[in-house]
Amino acid sequence: MAKAKKYFFCRECGYQSSSWLGRCPECGKWNTFDEEVVQAATSSAKSAKQQGLSLSEPKRIEEVTYDETVRMSTHCDEFDRVLGGGIVPGSLILLGGEPGIGKSTLLLQTALSIKDKRLLYVSGEESEQQIKMRADRIGSPQGEMYVVSETSTNRIFQHIEAVKPDILIVDSIQTINSEDIDSSAGSISQIRECTTEFQRYAKLSGTPVLLIGHITKDGTLAGPKVMEHIVDAVLQFEGDRNYGFRILRALKNRFGSTAELGIFEMQNSGLREVPNPSEILLSQRDENLSGAAISATLEGARPIFIEVQSLVSSAVYGTPQRNANGFDFRRLSMLLAVLEKRCGFKLGAKDVFLNIAGGIRVNDPAIDLAVACSILSSNVDIPIPPTVCLAAEMGLNGEIRPVSRVEQRIAEAARLGFEKIFVSRYNTKGLDKKKYAIDIVEVAVIEDAFRKLFA
């Protein structure tokens, strides 16, 4: 038996040190070191692994062949889209998300819907009965599906030997442990070891492996960087638990774009795909209430029209309250400062609450103008007509800046039946306005937008 050793690992980046350090020399974070007992693999185990790795030999690049059509469809368009067109054989995919967001549901549902394949679903969190109960709510298997409740990688590989699956799903990496090392499940060294074992299996057998990983409170994957560079794709499942919408994003994808986005709705019978999010997000709208503005945002290549709601009221207490839901709080403070300082709207003594409908978090800067106008609309208590949408970024001087792919936003706005779209004046060069069945309103500074909307 090899000797057990103690090491210290950085929680953030996985840096290993033989003594405790206050500051990680690798990532520069403070107070992130945890002690773990690590047992080196026995020499026989090691040589077996080295054997495994030397199975492939160098080839001339011309001789390497691959087949684009071998991507496996998950039979879920939203999932396929985020993966870049389906699951690539031999890939290791990590699905991260907060507890309770629906990761197990998503992968179980995917497992059930994949046709003509043999699947092994390993759960370290739920018993087989629990998995079955959940599966019964979602649907019946389209392929051959095996489930097992197991936490040891050694036994998981025995099950794999027996079942010989075409796809392996493991829920979750934090509950799995390898007997080669002696620290507890969920520790950095275990996560690293188990991920590496699954990676080796995926690469050697060509079987894709999907791993579920939990996210810590601050939004990083537990044992984050350690896994991120081992796996081929990192997908994140997110959403506000009080709403039904869930968004699947690719944070890293060796086989596709990270700009794509999948949208789902959590229902009683599992997750429903939402192919056309704008229509759903906008349909709940009551006409003519002040403080609401619609933003023509793009997430990846996909236009999503989102309603921004603001409530501006006189502060009851000395310090005004600010709250942003689904929008970066610092960016809200900045927009408020610009409205106050450059445009003279007195918001300093007002409470400002901002909400993005559907609990969706938006990264596109084109939402700025809708945020600013919804605040102004609530402030003056004049509604923005529901036939108007906006797409522009706002700068520190209140100038309205161009955004990417404005034609696509305009075309989508016209398709959805909007009558006017507000864009930056600098965004319309070379744009054939007559081509679109929508009125394109150009603005240069925020006062322009204010005048055109409320005067």
Ligand code: TYD
């Ligand atoms: P789950 O997939 O267990 O989350 P995770 O694996 O990310 O921790 O799903 C969590 C929630 O989803 C649970 O609170 C109940 C809800 N849910 C539904 O609303 N409908 C369903 O059909 C299922 C299976 C779950």
Ligand code: MG
């Ligand atoms: Mg789960």
